[in-house]
Amino acid sequence: MKHILTIMKKEFARFFKDRRMVFSVLILPGLLIFILYSILGSSISKQITQENNKTAIVYLIDESSMIRSKMEEIPNLELKSEINDPKKLDALFDQLENKKIDIIMEFSPNFDENIGQEELPEISIYYNSSNSISMSAYTTINTLLDSLQHQSLFHTNLHSDIQYDVASNEEVMGSIFGMILPFLIIALMFSSCISVAPESIAGEKERGTMATLLVTPIKRSEIAIGKVLSLSIIAVLCALSSFLGTIAALPSMMNQMMVDTATTMEIEISYQLKDYLLLLFIIISTLLVLIGIISIISSYARSVKEATTLIAPFMILIMVVGIFSMFTEQNESHHVALYFIPIFNSLIAMRDVFTFNIHVLPILITILSNFVYASIIIYLVTLMFKSEKVMFGR
């Protein structure tokens, strides 16, 4: 244990006494992520604002005067009334599919009279998710109806067998956050690991300083564990930097978007402490796996250059997994087995957190399986440090 600590102290001294390294590995990622997310947030909100500024055409079929009066307060909604005539409705649905109009709201008969009665009245809101104006208007109207605490007064889109989204052939994309952020976080973590691990392991081999360590009486497993642990701690600090950058940028990004979307209504949607903690655990466990994999590659490589070259295909693999995870459908039927696949599990688990779709078991599987993978990897690195062929041969 004493030797492991000695090795770790040396690794920390090597890292923290190098100002350039501290800046590029610890400070820069957090700063970059903050700037990146802030720009991302403002550009998304700008896009939403633009969409909100465009007038959405909303058809109210057998309208409720109460709902109409509330909707009239929302800017950029052009409300049109229509009676429930099947022929006219068909024509309107064609227009909705062709993006000529944006929303059709169909009210059940005698809507206003039945509000709050035993048999609650219904509103069917038809929209087109492939039309951004329609989606924006749909979100705005839903927010309004939520603010009216409608669940006790009336139902909306009640029937699961009815397809309210007329864009049936369009794949409904997941949340923007859930799609992009996990991938960005993994990419940043990976780049942090690359900046510390190859230098510490392949670099030591290349410069001949590893051999100097290997002739000392400490066990090779102690060198391996000391290195992997210290690199992991440095990488965790680095991840914390990314994490702080994220939490610094997220609230303003969320508020900006939600306020824009909901226009004049105040909506409070933000991540809770438990969400941040879950994210932190997912990030730490993922980092251990990443640093372990890069340590294996770095141990095998004869030089930093070779290590970087060997890491490149792995980086591409991570990118592919990241992109694949973006388009993996997110729903409750998510197979639990997916959360055992390293890296991919972290991506989908982070997405679950970002999209408020948290289920304890998958997240727990992700974190625990990552710790198990990290332990196996550390054992493999130890074996590699013991191998004469790996350390001196090839």
Added chain:
Amino acid sequence: MMKGSGHMEIVLEAKNLKKTFKLSKKQQKLEATKETVKVAVDDLSFELYQGEIYGLLGPNGAGKTTTLRIISTLIKPDVGEVFVHGYNICKEATKVRHCIGFLTSELKLESFFTPNYLYDFFSSLHDVDPQMAKQRKEMLFKKFGIDQFAEVKVENLSTGMRQKVSLVISLVHDPDIIVFDEPTNGLDVLTAKMVTDFLKELKQEGKTILISTHIFSLVEKICDRVGILINGKMILSQPLKDLTSEKSLEDVFFDIYQKEMEGKVL
């Protein structure tokens, strides 16, 4: 136990060592051979006595460095055994590493750190008592003039300064057996003289020293016994004075080398 250097205890014994390396296609091309395996050390046996300086003499590629790497536990032999103070280098490597100080040009120091930091770091890895380490550091730093640049990063030191620091660091644990590969290679005359004198001092302190070199004058100056290594085989192992009674070491070596090469051709 009488052999060459009087009544002395054997501190290191190498028995029938053999080490082979697989040759990559690139290496085969470089060495102009179709052999896929290179025998670096072949049936090598010798022993070291307490308090002597033993010189392994041979041309490049003779297997000197491989032999020293085996003894220092960096690599394992394919066949054969080495005992250091009775400890098997393969089975009790940690104990062996406590007894041996190894210095070779392939062992480098991390250039980011200062000699002071590195000395403390390696002392700690060798489990040297901090008080003892401090005293020994003061003594060695003063002796080699390292105290003048103890807080300068290794990357800013000259080759000679770095070699001094490497030498001192290989001795942090005050080892009984010192194994130096080409100890004066690349050094300026002053530093080379300093190292040579230091090796003599260590011998007087009762340390056992094994050096590999191809510099005849160095062997003649400091060695008690010499082993001539050609193509991985120990051709002879004798006291220096017996070898050089009639001819210079250089002449003896080339006679042996020529005979070996002729034998190989025939």
